[in-house]
Amino acid sequence: MTRRTAASAHPNTLTTEPHAMHATRRTTLLALAGLAVLATGCETNKVSSPVIRFDRQTTNYGDAKGVELVTNEFGSTDLQMIAEKMTGSLLETGIFQGRPTVTISTVKNKTSEYIDTTNVMNSIQTALVKSGKVRFTRSIQEMQAGVDELTRQNQSGLYKQGTTAKVGKMTAAKFSVEGELTSIVKQNSQTKDVYYKFTLKLFDVEEGTIEWQDEKEIRKTTKK
Amino acid sequence: MPALFRTAALCGALLLCQTASAQLFRPADNAPPSPPAVAAKLASRGELKGIRVYEMRMVRRNDVLVVEADISNTLNDDRFVYYRFKWVDAGGMQVGDGESWKQLKVMGQQVQTVKAVAPNSNGADFRLEFNVE
Numbered sequence: 001m002t003r004r005t006a007a008s009a010h011p012n013t014l015t016t017e018p019h020a021m022h023a024t025r026r027t028t029l030l031a032l033a034g035l036a037v038l039a040t041g042c043e044t045n046k047v048s049s050p051v052i053r054f055d056r057q058t059t060n061y062g063d064a065k066g067v068e069l070v071t072n073e074f075g076s077t078d079l080q081m082i083a084e085k086m087t088g089s090l091l092e093t094g095i096f097q098g099r100p101t102v103t104i105s106t107v108k109n110k111t112s113e114y115i116d117t118t119n120v121m122n123s124i125q126t127a128l129v130k131s132g133k134v135r136f137t138r139s140i141q142e143m144q145a146g147v148d149e150l151t152r153q154n155q156s157g158l159y160k161q162g163t164t165a166k167v168g169k170m171t172a173a174k175f176s177v178e179g180e181l182t183s184i185v186k187q188n189s190q191t192k193d194v195y196y197k198f199t200l201k202l203f204d205v206e207e208g209t210i211e212w213q214d215e216k217e218i219r220k221t222t223k224k
Numbered sequence: 225m226p227a228l229f230r231t232a233a234l235c236g237a238l239l240l241c242q243t244a245s246a247q248l249f250r251p252a253d254n255a256p257p258s259p260p261a262v263a264a265k266l267a268s269r270g271e272l273k274g275i276r277v278y279e280m281r282m283v284r285r286n287d288v289l290v291v292e293a294d295i296s297n298t299l300n301d302d303r304f305v306y307y308r309f310k311w312v313d314a315g316g317m318q319v320g321d322g323e324s325w326k327q328l329k330v331m332g333q334q335v336q337t338v339k340a341v342a343p344n345s346n347g348a349d350f351r352l353e354f355n356v357e
Contacts, residue, residue, distance in 0.1 A: 047270030049306045049357050050325040065324040067306060080324035088341030094286030130320070131288075131344040 072194050072220040074115050074183075082198045082216045083123035087131070089214040095175075095202065096133040102202075103173035104139040111183035111196070120198070121179060137173045146170075175211065176203045193221045255298035267310070269355040274299030275330065277352065289342040293352055300332035307354035309340040311347040319347045 050066040068075040090096065104125060107117035118141075128134050138146045153164040177200065184195040195217070202212040253274050258266060262280050279294045289311070297303055305328045311319040320343035330336050342350070 045271060047355050049304075049355055051306070051327075063325070065308070065322060067325045067327045069327075077324060077326075081326060084323060084340075087343070088290075088339075091288045091344075092285050092290055092341050097286075127343060133344070 072192055072222040074111070074113055074196065078196060078218055078220075079120055079123060081218065082120055083127060085216040086124050086198075086200050086214060087127040090128065090202070090212065091131055091133060093212055095212050096128075099133060099135055100174040101135045101137050101171050102128075102175040102177060103137045103205075105176045105178045105203075107179040107181070109181050111181055112185065113183070115181060117179065117181055120181070121177070124177075124200075135171075137171060173205055176205050177201070178203065190224055191221060192224065193219070195219050251299050251301070253299065265350065265352055267351045267353045269353075271356065273303055273356045274301070275303055275305055275354075275356045280352075282350075287345045289347045289350065290339070291341075291350055291352075292337055292339045294335050294337050295328065295330055295354075296335045297330040297332055302329060302331045304328070304357040305330055305336075305354055306357065307338060307352060310351045310353055311342045312349045312351070313346045314348040316349075319343060 050063055052062055052066050052068040052070060064076070065080065066077075068077045104121050107121050109115050109117045125136055129136060150165060150167050153159050154167055179198065179200045181196065181198050183197070186193045196219075197215055197217050199215045200213065201210050203209065204211050251274070253272060255274060255276050257263065258277050262277055265280060266277055274297055276296050276298055277293050278296055281292045283290050291309060295305055295307070306325050307328060308323040308325050310322065313319050323340065326338075328336055328338065340350070
């Protein structure tokens with residue numbers, strides 16, 4: 001109503017201004033619509049990668065095997081990659097012909113981070129046990145629980161004769177596995193670079209010789 | 225107000241031009257496809273963006289299947305490939321819990337070899353799952 005009144009007061013602007021306004025609006029709308037169509041078109045071509053990042057602040061159950069890129073500290077993907085490489089290398093060499101017995105010895109963490117190295121060895125042990133190519137004996141850490149159970153069965157007087165596990169029947173390990181994790185960290189104002197090296201050795205317990213050895217190198221670089 | 229609309233229209237048009245030029249000047253992925261024997265072992269998702277697998281080697285070593293695949297970047301731009309091997313037995317059932325995904329940087333015109341070993345003797349065949357970022 002206001003525009004019509006103003007237009008009638010100024011006949012010259014009556015025909016030009018509303019048309020110009022409409023034309024500009026139409027251009028804007030067309031441009032925005034075109035942009036939206038293009039953006040939608042671009043979106044549909046993308047597929048998501050199996051990565052773990054803080055892209056959006058929601059909680060979901062993710063892929064436990066996804067590539068974890070939250071920080072460049074030692075993470076689940078490093079653990080999984082180390083376990084897979086070591087297991088694959090051990091199985092490929094054929095050192096486990098005849099299902100020998102193996103025990104887990106020490107795993108040294110020589111990095112500056114707190115890392116539960118037992119977790120790495122557990123993953124390797126799980127994969128090897130599931131391969132059916134090897135038998136594991138109790139490690140030093142697991143031995144006390146085994147001794148306690150034998151003592152309970154044989155000395156508590158609670159169990160029937162003949163059903164108890166006999167003392168002195170454990171199978172000794174032919175091989176012993178020892179690991180070591182080291183890291184080199186370099187950083188400047190823009191970049192942080194971490195290099196991890198996991199070394200695993202398989203010793204013949206009786207002979208004291210290294211029968212197999214392999215290592216996994218991991219480099220992670222973050223831009224700050 | 226008209227000035228505001230004009231600015232918005234200009235910004236929109238500029239963005240449109242930028243996106244269009246990015247689309248136009250993006251190097252075309254004209255690389256030949258993987259050979260049929262190799263392609264049968266691939267399970268890719270999305271655009272390949274110049275990434276191809278032309279050669280794979282498979283051998284049974286000490287009763288476990290060992291596989292190597294050559295991942296080639298046919299373009300000049302660096303690419304991140306996310307991949308994993310999936311093992312299946314003779315009946316097509318999955319062997320093991322599934323490998324972890326790995327990130328691999330393949331530089332422009334580079335060929336990277338990836339290797340995997342089946343988790344046990346039951347692994348009779350495999351698929352290489354991957355996508356390109």
